[in-house]
Each structure stands twice: as structure tokens, then as C-alpha cells.
Amino acid sequence: xxxxxxxxxxxxxxxxxxxxxxxxxxxxxxxxxxxxxxxxxxxxxxxxxxxxxxxxxxxxxxxxxxxxxxxxxxxxxxxxxxxxxxxxxxxxxxxxxxxxxxxxxxxxxxxxxxxx
Amino acid sequence: xxxxxxxxxxxxxxxxxxxxxxxxxxxxxxxxxxxxxxxxxxxxxxxxxxxxxxxxxxxxxxxxxxxxxxxxxxxxxxxxxxxxxxxxxxxxxxxxxxxxxxxxxxxxxxxxxxxxxxxxxxxxxxxxxxxxxxxxxxxxxxxxxxxxxxxxxxxxxxxxxxxxxxxxxxxxxxxxxxxxxxxxxxxxxxxxxxxxxxxxxxxxxxxxxxxxxxxxxxxxxxxxxxxxxxxxxxxxxxxxxxxxxxxxxxxxxxxxxxxxxxxxxxxxxxxxxxxxxxxxxxxxxxxxxxxxxxxxxxxxxxxxxxxxxxxxxxxxxxxxxxxxxxxxxxxxxxxxxxxxxxxxxxxxxxxxxxxxxxxxxxxxxxxxxxxxxxxxxxxxxxxxxxxxxxxxxxxxxxxxxxxxxxxxxxxxxxxxxxxxxxxxxxxxxxxxxxxxxxxxxxxxxxxxxxxxxxxxxxxxxxxxxxxxxxxxxxxxxxxxxxxxxxxxxxxxxxxxxxxxxxxxxxxxxxxxxxxxxxxxxxxxxxxxxxxxxxxxxxxxxxxxxxx
Numbered sequence: 001x002x003x004x005x006x007x008x009x010x011x012x013x014x015x016x017x018x019x020x021x022x023x024x025x026x027x028x029x030x031x032x033x034x035x036x037x038x039x040x041x042x043x044x045x046x047x048x049x050x051x052x053x054x055x056x057x058x059x060x061x062x063x064x065x066x067x068x069x070x071x072x073x074x075x076x077x078x079x080x081x082x083x084x085x086x087x088x089x090x091x092x093x094x095x096x097x098x099x100x101x102x103x104x105x106x107x108x109x110x111x112x113x114x115x116x
Numbered sequence: 117x118x119x120x121x122x123x124x125x126x127x128x129x130x131x132x133x134x135x136x137x138x139x140x141x142x143x144x145x146x147x148x149x150x151x152x153x154x155x156x157x158x159x160x161x162x163x164x165x166x167x168x169x170x171x172x173x174x175x176x177x178x179x180x181x182x183x184x185x186x187x188x189x190x191x192x193x194x195x196x197x198x199x200x201x202x203x204x205x206x207x208x209x210x211x212x213x214x215x216x217x218x219x220x221x222x223x224x225x226x227x228x229x230x231x232x233x234x235x236x237x238x239x240x241x242x243x244x245x246x247x248x249x250x251x252x253x254x255x256x257x258x259x260x261x262x263x264x265x266x267x268x269x270x271x272x273x274x275x276x277x278x279x280x281x282x283x284x285x286x287x288x289x290x291x292x293x294x295x296x297x298x299x300x301x302x303x304x305x306x307x308x309x310x311x312x313x314x315x316x317x318x319x320x321x322x323x324x325x326x327x328x329x330x331x332x333x334x335x336x337x338x339x340x341x342x343x344x345x346x347x348x349x350x351x352x353x354x355x356x357x358x359x360x361x362x363x364x365x366x367x368x369x370x371x372x373x374x375x376x377x378x379x380x381x382x383x384x385x386x387x388x389x390x391x392x393x394x395x396x397x398x399x400x401x402x403x404x405x406x407x408x409x410x411x412x413x414x415x416x417x418x419x420x421x422x423x424x425x426x427x428x429x430x431x432x433x434x435x436x437x438x439x440x441x442x443x444x445x446x447x448x449x450x451x452x453x454x455x456x457x458x459x460x461x462x463x464x465x466x467x468x469x470x471x472x473x474x475x476x477x478x479x480x481x482x483x484x485x486x487x488x489x490x491x492x493x494x495x496x497x498x499x500x501x502x503x504x505x506x507x508x509x510x511x512x513x514x515x516x517x518x519x520x521x522x523x524x525x526x527x528x529x530x531x532x533x534x535x536x537x538x539x540x541x542x543x544x545x546x547x548x549x550x551x552x553x554x555x556x557x558x559x560x561x562x563x564x565x566x567x568x569x570x571x572x573x574x575x576x577x578x579x580x581x582x583x584x585x586x587x588x589x590x591x592x593x594x595x596x597x598x599x600x601x602x603x604x605x606x607x608x609x610x611x612x613x614x615x616x617x618x619x620x621x622x623x624x625x626x627x628x629x630x631x632x633x634x635x636x637x638x639x640x641x642x643x644x645x646x647x648x649x650x651x652x653x654x655x656x657x658x659x660x661x662x663x
Contacts, residue, residue, distance in 0.1 A: 045206055067387050092202060096432075100210070108658050
């Protein structure tokens with residue numbers, strides 16, 4: 001069984017959303033807008049991680065004093081990498097899920113807006 | 117060292133795994149049910165199952181061992197292993213689920229409509245799967261040899277056989293329940309002993325992790341030398357040792373440095389590498405970060421799980437649950453690595469630092485009942501790690517083998533493929549017992565990051581991708597990473613920059629793969645699939661629209 005074929009068979013056209021499914025210009029613009037919004041969101045949040053976490057090795061390398069600082073008797077790099085990194089990642093992920101769902105809600109609202 | 121509880125604990129975990137597998141078997145009826153658990157798995161079960169599948173021997177044993185040897189610089193391993201799920205969440209989770217693709221080869225065909233690309237992806241899935249299975253079986257062999265005194269081969273073959281049989285008979289549904297059970301078992305197996313270990317450390321008067329005078333033996337210890345090496349004592353004198361020599365140390369003796377084990381000491385262990393002394397170290401760190409961040413999304417056993425989510429939004433939430441669960445788990449190995457510095461410094465001499473997690477409970481708590489029971493719990497958790505990750509990997513490898521190379525995906529083909537897919541890594545694990553568990557796993561991440569990560573990211577977000585461009589990117593980027601893997605594992609000993617570039621290849625192979633994929637796609641832009649607009653709509657449109 002090739003699941004790609006099953007999935008392809010299932011894709012059925014739905015006349016009520018004709019603009020999107022028949023790929024009219026309007027539909028195409030809408031989808032491109034959604035894809036761009038979601039990609040921009042993902043890139044922005046990965047930039048947050050790239051700077052927040054990815055900057056640490058460079059920071060420790062050029063400012064060894066920071067690496068020697070202590071908090072609660074533990075060296076800062078151990079606390080940052082061993083503990084703080086994980087809640088930080090979860091927080092970024094949580095923000096992404098919320099914002100991505102909002103983007104999708106906006107898209108749904110535009111598509112389902114009653115005809116004027 | 118004999119601990120009467122270890123073997124029973126391992127047997128109980130194995131039996132429980134098989135039993136849950138058979139419970140699942142009674143529920144599995146049709147082929148699609150068998151393979152994708154009917155997409156009826158709830159997010160919590162699915163999240164625990166993904167976490168359980170992901171936390172492998174490298175996470176359970178390898179990270180603590182690396183921290184024991186190398187200190188703060190290797191904390192990037194757990195951070196990267198967790199951050200990989202964030203990258204997966206941001207760029208892949210929801211669209212991949214909406215694509216309806218069950219495996220990476222499926223995705224290739226759905227997005228680019230090329231059968232030949234499908235075959236190429238299959239070959240890479242099988243290669244990465246095997247590369248990742250071997251260290252799991254190695255870890256099992258090591259655990260049996262360390263805690264139960266049995267032969268290395270027994271552990272490796274036992275895990276291989278149980279997993280192969282279970283996957284062949286139970287399929288994916290069974291595996292989902294098994295994996296979820298394994299996550300909680302693994303978390304408990306590290307968390308409960310960790311509490312006792314910290315209390316013990318408190319009552320010992322909080323001995324320093326990096327004492328001024330260097331690491332010392334906490335108790336009288338005898339170490340048997342395995343390889344010829346040079347021993348450097350703290351006063352600067354050196355001594356040659358040969359295999360078979362017995363070295364005895366009294367309580368409080370300083371731990372000498374040994375040339376056969378690459379470990380660091382004192383401030384080097386405690387503090388990150390600084391720019392002045394080694395640019396190569398900084399490069400290796402960034403390469404590791406890149407491999408783990410981007411490699412997770414390309415691991416075959418991780419992607420299969422997303423098909424069991426009901427829709428794209430659920431896939432996103434499940435990924436967030438996984439990120440939290442995996443992050444919680446990764447707080448623990450660091451603690452074991454640090455305490456191992458105090459209670460099991462002899463591992464710095466033998467080089468068997470992967471054993472720190474299973475040795476620490478009895479080393480710190482003594483050979484009383486508590487110490488033995490906790491040691492047995494940790495060994496059970498380690499076995500859960502091998503069983504769950506290898507089950508997931510084997511399911512994916514067997515899945516693509518049975519649909520694309522060996523048959524047409526019937527249940528019988530799947531069973532046959534499972535046996536084939538299980539035997540190869542079992543044989544490999546018997547021949548390559550000398551490799552470092554975490555290093556092999558790191559290389560698997562590098563190959564995945566240089567082949568499937570560009571495929572997924574560009575396939576989901578860029579309309580211009582073509583089948584020729586994808587094939588070229590996978591072959592050049594993934595091929596370069598595989599070449600680096602093979603040279604590192606079987607090639608000659610290298611030093612300096614070539615060694616770093618090959619041991620941590622991701623920093624150059626990932627950009628290479630992206631560049632080739634984009635350039636060749638652009639050059640062959642007439643081959644862009646005609647249905648790309650429809651595909652994009654399907655990947656990104658919210659389910660609420662019911663298109």
C-alpha cells in the first residue's frame with residue numbers, strides 16, 4: 001500500500017471553496033499570503049532562538065568573564081545550558097503555536113467572510 | 117560486582133514491553149490500522165510516545181558520560197536534542213501532517229511526484245535508521261556487560277531479537293502504547309535515583325565537583341588497564357601502563373590523567389572553551405548545534421509519529437508537549453554527569469564513561485538494599501531506552517523497506533522487512549563494539565540534517581523546488597555527510613582541521629545541501645510540478661475550512 005496514492009485519491013474538490021480549490025488568482029494570492037505569514041513567523045522565532053541560545057558560545061568565547069560568573073554557587077554556563085535553555089525553548093514553542101493558530105484563524109475569517 | 121536485582125528488572129521491562137505489544141496486537145486488524153494506529157491516538161499518548169521513542173541510549177547513557185569527560189561544552193547535546201523539536205514545530209509539524217505523508221519517501225512523491233526520488237529517499241531512510249540502530253544495540257551490550265557482568269554480545273542480541281519480534285508481530289499501534297509506557301519509565305528511572313543521589317551528596321557534606329587539588333577517588337579503587345597508555349600523576353611524573361596492569365588507589369588519592377582517554381580537567385571542564393585557545397572547538401560546537409537543531413526533523417522514526425495526529429493543529433500541540441517532556445527529561449543526565457565526577461572518577465581512567473548512569477547509584481549509595489534497588493531501576497530505564505528507540509527506528513525502516521523495496525506493503529511484507537531490517541544492525545553491532553555511542557548518534561543527526569532537513573523545509577515553504585534539485589541536494593549534501601561518517605569511523609586517524617571538519621560535518625554539509633538544492637532547482641525550474649499550488653494549499657490551509 002502506497003499511502004501517497006491513498007492520500008491523493010482522498011483530495012476531493014469542494015465547490016463551496018471554489019476560489020481556493022480551483023486556484024483562481026484570488027485564491028492563489030490568499031494562499032501565498034498565508035504561507036508568507038507563517039514562514040515569517042517561524043523565521044522570526046528561530047531568530048530569537050538563534051540569538052538567545054546560538055549567541056552563547058560566541059559570548060562565552062569573547063567574554064570569558066561572563067562564563068566565570070556564578071549564581072547560587074553554580075557557574076552561569078551550567079545554569080543557562082543545563083537548566084534555563086529548556087523552559088526557554090518551550091516558551092518559544094508555546095508562543096509559536098498561539099501565533100500560528102491566530103494566522104490560520106485570520107485566513108479562515110477572510111475565506112469564510114460572507115459575500116457582500 | 118553482582119547485584120541480584122538487575123537481571124530481574126531487565127527481564128520485567130522486556131516482558132512488559134512484549135505484553136503491551138500483544139495487548140496492542142489484539143486491537144490491530146486491517147493493514148492501515150496496523151501501520152498508523154488509525155490516527156486515534158490521543159495527543160497525550162502520542163506526545164509521550166514520541167518522547168519515549170526519541171530518548172535513546174545516547175540520551176539516557178551517552179550525555180551523562182560525555183559530561184563526565186568533557187564538562188560544560190557538551191551540554192549542547194541535550195539542548196540541541198530538545199531544540200530539534202522546536203525546529204520541527206516551527207517549520208515542519210503542521211504542514212507535514214496535512215500533507216498526509218506517512219514517511220519521508222511518501223512526502224517526496226506527494227510534493228514532487230517523482231518515483232525515482234522516492235527510491236533515493238528510501239535508501240537514505242534505511243541508512244540513517246541503521247546508523248542510529250547500531251549504537252542502541254551497542255548501549256544494550258554495554259549495560260549488560262557493566263551491571264550484570266554478562267557478555268556484551270548477549271545484551272546487543274537480546275534487545276535486537278525482542279525488538280524485531282515485537283515490531284514484526286505488533287506493528288505501529290502496539291508500538292505506540294509501548295513507547296508511551298517507556299517515556300514514563302525512563303523519566304522515573306532517572307528522577308527517583310537522582311533524588312537519592314542529591315540527598316547523599318548533601319549528607320556527604322557537599323563535596324566539591326572540581327576540588328582545588330584535582331579530582332580524587334572517594335573510596336579505595338582498583339582499575340584494570342585495557343590499552344597501553346601513559347599515566348600522568350598530579351606531581352608531573354609519568355608512567356607507562358600496559359593492558360592487564362592493575363592500578364590500585366586508596367581513598368583520597370588524586371585521579372591521574374591517562375593518555376588513552378580524551379577527558380578534560382579542572383577549569384577546562386567547568387568553563388566553556390574560549391576563543392583564544394581554539395577556534396576549532398567553537399566550530400565544532402556550532403556544527404553540533406546545527407546538526408542537532410536540524411537533524412531531528414530528518415530522523416525517520418520521528419516523522420512517522422506525526423501521521424497519528426488527527427490534523428495539523430493537533431500535530432503542533434503534540435510537538436509542544438513533546439518539547440516540554442523531552443526538556444524535563446534532559447535536566448537529569450547533567451546531574452548524573454556532574455555527580456559522576458565525584459563518585460565514579462575511575463571511569464575517567466577506563467574511558468567507559470557511558471556507564472556512569474548505571475554505575476552511579478551503587479557507587480554513591482553503597483551496595484546496600486537502596487543502592488542495589490536504585491541501580492536495578494536505572495538499568496531497567498536504560499533497557500527501556502534501547503527497546504523504545506530501536507522499536508521506532510525498526511518500524512520506520514521496515515515500513516519503507518516493505519512499501520518501496522521489498523514488497524507492496526502488505527502485513528506479510530512488513531513482517532519480512534522487519535526481520536531483514538533488524539538483522540543488519542544486529543550483525544553490525546557485534547563487529548563495531550569499540551565506537552562511542554554518542555558520536556555515532558551525532559553522525560546520524562548530521563546525515564539527517566544534510567539530506568532530509570533541506571528537503572522538508574524547502575518542500576514545505578518554497579514553490580520552486582524540483583525533483584532534480586532535490587535529488588542533487590540530497591546526493592551532494594547527504595553524500596558528503598555520509599562520506600565524513602565513513603571516514604571518521606573506518607578511515608585513518610586525522611588531526612587538526614580535517615579531523616574537526618569530518619567529525620562534526622554539519623556546519624558545512626547542511627549549507628552545501630541547501631545551496632545545491634536551491635541552485636539546481638532554479639536551473640531546472642521548468643520541472644516545477646504542475647500541481648504545486650494545490651499542494652501548497654493542502655499543506656498550509658487550516659482544517660477548519662474543510663477544503
